[in-house]
Structures are given as C-alpha cells and as structure tokens.
Amino acid sequence: MNKRKVVILGGGVGGIVTANHLAEILPKEIEIILIEKNKIHSFAASYLWLMVNKRRMQQITSQLRELVSNRVNILFEEIKLIDAQNKTVTTEKSNINFDYLVIALGASLYKTHLDKHQSGIHTFFTFQGSIELNKALQNFKGGNVSIVVSSLPYKCPGAPYEGAMLIKDFLSKKLKNNFTVNLYSPEPQPLPVAGPELGNSVKEILNKKGIGFHPLEQMTSINYTERKVEFASGNSVSYDLLVIIPSHKTPDVITNSGLVDESGWIAVNKDTLETKYENVFAIGDVTSITVPGRWQPDKPMKLPKAGVFAHSQAISVSKIIASRILGKESKELFCADGFCMLEAGEDLAGFAYGDFYASPHPDVKMKQLGKLWHWGKVLFEKWWLSPYGLKKSFYKTLLEAGGKSLRIPINL
Ligand SMILES: Cc1cc2nc3c(=O)[nH]c(=O)nc-3n(C[C@H](O)[C@H](O)[C@H](O)COP(=O)(O)OP(=O)(O)OC[C@H]3O[C@@H](n4cnc5c(N)ncnc54)[C@H](O)[C@@H]3O)c2cc1C
Known part of the structure; x- marks a missing residue:
C-alpha cells in the first residue's frame, strides 16, 4: 500500500458520492x-419544482x-490547472499533488442569452435561472411560451x-386557455438514446397535455427586439x-488539460472510467462515452449526461481505486444501468429505466405515469440533501434491521 492520496475535483453529484464512498472503504x-x-x-x-413554486430555495x-x-x-477553492x-492540480491558493485523481467537474453552460430577462428569456437549468423564471411565470399574462434546446449534448x-409539462400545468391553473407551450429541439424525438418506442410514449404525453413538439429544429439566432427565434430549417x-436550454461545454480548466477528445469532452474507458x-x-457530465449499441447504423450515440450515471460511476471508480490502493484485483466494471423519473405535472411522473450498454441498442422501457414515481423522486x-451523518446512521440501522443480506438500493 504505497499510494496514499486521492484527490477529487468537483463537489457535485459525482464528487460527493466518490468522496463518501471512498471514506467508507479506504483505510x-x-x-x-x-x-x-x-x-x-x-x-x-429540483430546479424544476423551484420554477413552479413547489419548492423554496432553502x-x-x-x-x-x-x-x-x-x-x-x-x-473550497477554484481549480485553475490540471x-x-x-x-498535480493547481487552485487559486494551492498546488496539490495526487496519486489518484477523480475529475467530476460537470458541464458548464454558455452564458449567451442568459442575461436577457428583459427580453423575456429565461432558463431552469441554473439555480438562479429557476428563481427568475418562477417570477416570470407568476407575472405571465398569456401568450406563447417557447422552450428551446439550443444545442446537443445537454444534461438530463x-x-x-x-x-x-410543469410549465403547462402551472400556467393552466392561473390562465385557463390564453397561452400556448411549444418545445423545439434539434433531436429527432424525445430521449433519442432510449429508442423510438420510449420517444413515442413521451410524445403522446406531450400531445395529451396540448404541448407542441417540434423536432429537428436547430436554433441559429434570437431577435431580441422582435422576440423571435430563428432556426436552421x-x-x-x-x-x-x-x-x-443553454449550450453546454466542458469547464475551462478541462479545455486546456490535454484530456479532451474531438468531441470536446473527456474520453474515458467505458468500463473503468479511466482516462488516457x-x-x-x-x-459524470464532463465525460464523453459512446454507447456500444445504436438504433441506426450511421448514428453512434452517447451515454446521457445525468446524475444517475455520475452517481453509479462514482461508486465504480471508488471501488477500482480502493482495490488498486489495497493491492487487490478489481473486477468492478461500470454497467450503465440507469433510470429517470420523468415529472409530468399534477404530481405524476413516468419511470424510464434500462441498460444503456445493451446491444444491438440500449434497452430502455417506460412505466406509465403514476404518483409512485413522483413520490420516489421526492x-x-x-x-440526497440529508446530512451525511444522518444518512449513515439510517443506512446502518436498515442494515442491522435487515441483516447483511438486505440489498438496499442506496449508496452513501
Ligand atoms: C434542471 C435539471 C434537472 C435534472 N434532473 C435530473 C434527474 O432527474 N435525474 C438525473 O439523473 N439527472 C438530472 N439532472 C442532471 C444532473 O444534475 C447532472 O447530470 C449531474 O449533476 C452531473 O454530476 P457531475 O458530478 O458530473 O457534475 P455536477 O453535479 O454539475 O458537479 C460539478 C461540480 O464541479 C464544480 N466545479 C466546476 N468547475 C470547477 C472549478 N474550476 N473549480 C472548482 N469546482 C468546480 C461545480 O461547482 C460543481 O459543483 C438534471 C439537471 C438539470 C439542470
């Protein structure tokens, strides 16, 4: 056991889970x-709930x-160089050397368009953005709401x-019928990686809710004075x-690290998450992982950027690092099983789940809308937001009550 220091960059979903899991398993x-x-x-x-008054900031x-x-x-320092x-990693205050490094710095958002609240432009992709959008929705008197995915890839x-769906639900309660909600995306269908069947289920739900869906629309510009969005079509x-939905990019510190591939994200081994x-x-979101299977021969697909994968990748990487430090052989491989509770308003959600590494293409299914999935997300x-000490004692109590054979689907 001659290697002694693990450094984790980024304290979001992936970083928190890696830190806590390693704390449990390393000497x-x-x-x-x-x-x-x-x-x-x-x-x-929860930014989605913040946007429609279902949560307060705290x-x-x-x-x-x-x-x-x-x-x-x-x-608590900003990382400047990797x-x-x-x-070594350099922050604004320190130089830190490492034996093992886990990069979990997420995706950054281009700020273009996002300081244009006076022109009616908002986002729910940031904490502050959701607060501002909540105010705009409360003051909205009617008209056209357009939701535009500016480019691919994006997280979640x-x-x-x-x-x-949440915006439609929120406005329906206060405005009756004098508004429309339309969604424009460069994607051919909702959640393309999950295949046509799941995409059709989501389209059906949108249709029932009276939300217009406009696929294959790539935004090119916004005319602020005329309040108009132009598309490449x-x-x-x-x-x-x-x-x-703002354009996403790697954090600046990654761009110059020599770690990114031609996709602009960090290429990793899809099973071990190790870089070159x-x-x-x-x-997590900072990586680019090509999914082995595909729906159309000429269209390789990427593993979605989602917290559920950042979480499970963190656990796999922690186990691999612990094995190497302890000099044991590791059989751990990241398996890309994932799920998502798709909020649909009215306290209902769908549940999509499956194996994203399946071949000949990802095997993802969706359960019908139900209150259960919504409450699962709650x-x-x-x-997630409970203090670590509380989570740990709850976890231990469950284990003691159920014995070691009880398989609890949570990980610290
Ligand atoms: C509206 C919305 C809803 C979502 N809903 C879901 C959902 O239902 N299910 C799901 O699975 N996923 C969901 N996601 C996606 C999920 O939040 C992300 O995929 C997940 O947070 C990625 O984890 P990560 O660790 O890779 O990055 P992050 O959680 O983004 O963490 C990155 C961290 O790195 C820090 N950082 C970046 N640069 C630096 C630097 N230079 N120095 C120091 N620190 C730095 C950041 O401050 C941040 O804390 C949602 C996302 C959004 C925006």
Missing part, C-alpha cells in the same frame, strides 16, 4: 481531498460540508420535456416567454 491513513469552488450545494433536479440547497463525510478534507501527466435528456417562432493517464479517472431529493 484511515489514505488522504481524501475534495476540491469545490462553491460552499453551497443545490440539487439540480428546501433544495445544503452546505456541502454537511453532505460529505468528516473524514474528507474539503478545499496536470495529469505530472500528477428528460429535463426539457419535464420543464414543458428557415422556420421561426415568435415568443412572449422564451425558455432556453493511469490512475486519472473522469466521471424521497430521493430528501435523502
């Missing part, structure tokens, strides 16, 4: 450092320190569809309220 003498620029963590899946945020094991040293070859493939749409540098791993939110 105490191994140092675990987590570096994150923000002291407050917000739960992104209900979806927590001090990061409370969510992470005391065994982990957290540095030198994977020489195994279900989010624009959930957003559209030559089509355009006038809006009274425009909700943008030994003992340097990347997980429970997960409460669990």
Whole structure:
C-alpha cells in the first residue's frame, strides 16, 4: 500500500458520492481531498419544482460540508490547472499533488442569452435561472411560451420535456386557455438514446397535455427586439416567454488539460472510467462515452449526461481505486444501468429505466405515469440533501434491521 492520496475535483453529484464512498472503504491513513469552488450545494433536479413554486430555495440547497463525510478534507477553492501527466492540480491558493485523481467537474453552460430577462428569456437549468423564471411565470399574462434546446449534448435528456409539462400545468391553473407551450429541439424525438418506442410514449404525453413538439429544429439566432427565434430549417417562432436550454461545454480548466477528445469532452474507458493517464479517472457530465449499441447504423450515440450515471460511476471508480490502493484485483466494471423519473405535472411522473450498454441498442422501457414515481423522486431529493451523518446512521440501522443480506438500493 504505497499510494496514499486521492484527490477529487468537483463537489457535485459525482464528487460527493466518490468522496463518501471512498471514506467508507479506504483505510484511515489514505488522504481524501475534495476540491469545490462553491460552499453551497443545490440539487439540480429540483430546479424544476423551484420554477413552479413547489419548492423554496432553502428546501433544495445544503452546505456541502454537511453532505460529505468528516473524514474528507474539503478545499473550497477554484481549480485553475490540471496536470495529469505530472500528477498535480493547481487552485487559486494551492498546488496539490495526487496519486489518484477523480475529475467530476460537470458541464458548464454558455452564458449567451442568459442575461436577457428583459427580453423575456429565461432558463431552469441554473439555480438562479429557476428563481427568475418562477417570477416570470407568476407575472405571465398569456401568450406563447417557447422552450428551446439550443444545442446537443445537454444534461438530463428528460429535463426539457419535464420543464414543458410543469410549465403547462402551472400556467393552466392561473390562465385557463390564453397561452400556448411549444418545445423545439434539434433531436429527432424525445430521449433519442432510449429508442423510438420510449420517444413515442413521451410524445403522446406531450400531445395529451396540448404541448407542441417540434423536432429537428436547430436554433441559429434570437431577435431580441422582435422576440423571435430563428432556426436552421428557415422556420421561426415568435415568443412572449422564451425558455432556453443553454449550450453546454466542458469547464475551462478541462479545455486546456490535454484530456479532451474531438468531441470536446473527456474520453474515458467505458468500463473503468479511466482516462488516457493511469490512475486519472473522469466521471459524470464532463465525460464523453459512446454507447456500444445504436438504433441506426450511421448514428453512434452517447451515454446521457445525468446524475444517475455520475452517481453509479462514482461508486465504480471508488471501488477500482480502493482495490488498486489495497493491492487487490478489481473486477468492478461500470454497467450503465440507469433510470429517470420523468415529472409530468399534477404530481405524476413516468419511470424510464434500462441498460444503456445493451446491444444491438440500449434497452430502455417506460412505466406509465403514476404518483409512485413522483413520490420516489421526492424521497430521493430528501435523502440526497440529508446530512451525511444522518444518512449513515439510517443506512446502518436498515442494515442491522435487515441483516447483511438486505440489498438496499442506496449508496452513501
Ligand atoms: C434542471 C435539471 C434537472 C435534472 N434532473 C435530473 C434527474 O432527474 N435525474 C438525473 O439523473 N439527472 C438530472 N439532472 C442532471 C444532473 O444534475 C447532472 O447530470 C449531474 O449533476 C452531473 O454530476 P457531475 O458530478 O458530473 O457534475 P455536477 O453535479 O454539475 O458537479 C460539478 C461540480 O464541479 C464544480 N466545479 C466546476 N468547475 C470547477 C472549478 N474550476 N473549480 C472548482 N469546482 C468546480 C461545480 O461547482 C460543481 O459543483 C438534471 C439537471 C438539470 C439542470
């Protein structure tokens, strides 16, 4: 056991789970450092509820320190440089060397269009954006709401569809019929990686709710004065309220790290999440993973950027790192089973689940809308934002009550 320091970059979903899981399985003498620029963590899946008055700000945020094991040293600093070859990370204040590195820095959003609230442009893809959009929805007097996915890829493939349904539900309660909700996306169908059957189910739900869906529409520009969005197809749409899913990119510190491939994201081994540098791993939204199967021969697909994968990748990588440190053989492989509770308004949600590494194409199914899936999402939110100490004692009590054979589908 000659390697002693694990450094985790980014204290979002992937970073928190990696830190806590390693804290549980590594001997105490191994140092675990987590570096994150923000002291407050917000739960992104709940931005949708924040937007439609179903949550207050304090209900979806927590001090990061409370969510992470005391065994982990957290540095609240901005990372400026990653030198994977020489195994060092530079922040605004320190130079830190590492033996093992886990990069979980997520995706950044282009800010273009996002300071244009006065022109009726909003987003629910950020915490602050959801607060502003909530105000705009409360003051909305009627007209056209257009939800536009500005480019691919974006995180959480279900989010624009959930957003559209929640906005429709919210406005229906206050405005009756003098408004429309339309969604425009460059995708050929909702959640394309999940295949045509699932896409058709989502289209059917949108249709029943009276939401227009416009596939294969790539936004090219916004005319702020005329309040009009132009698309590459030559089509355009006038809006009274425009909700943008902003373009995503790797954080700047990654762009110059030598870790990105031609896709602009970090290429990793799809089973071990290791980058081209030994003992340097990347997980979550910052990665680009080609899914083995495909729906159409000429169209390779990527694993969606989603918290559920950041979470399970964090557990796989923790196990691999622990095995290497302890000098044991590791059989751990990331398996890409994933699920998503698709919020549909009226406290209902669909449940999509499956194996994204299946061949000849991902095998993903969807259960009908039900209250159960909605409450499952609510429970997960409460669990995620609970202090680490509470989660740990709850987990231990369950294990003791059920015995070691009880398989609890949660991981610290
Ligand atoms: C509206 C919305 C709804 C969603 N709903 C779902 C859902 O229902 N299910 C699901 O699975 N996923 C959902 N997601 C997606 C999910 O939130 C992300 O996929 C997940 O957070 C990715 O985890 P990550 O660890 O890769 O990145 P993140 O959680 O984004 O964490 C990255 C961290 O790195 C930090 N960081 C970045 N750069 C630096 C730097 N230079 N220095 C220091 N720190 C830095 C950031 O501050 C951040 O804390 C949703 C996303 C949105 C926006």
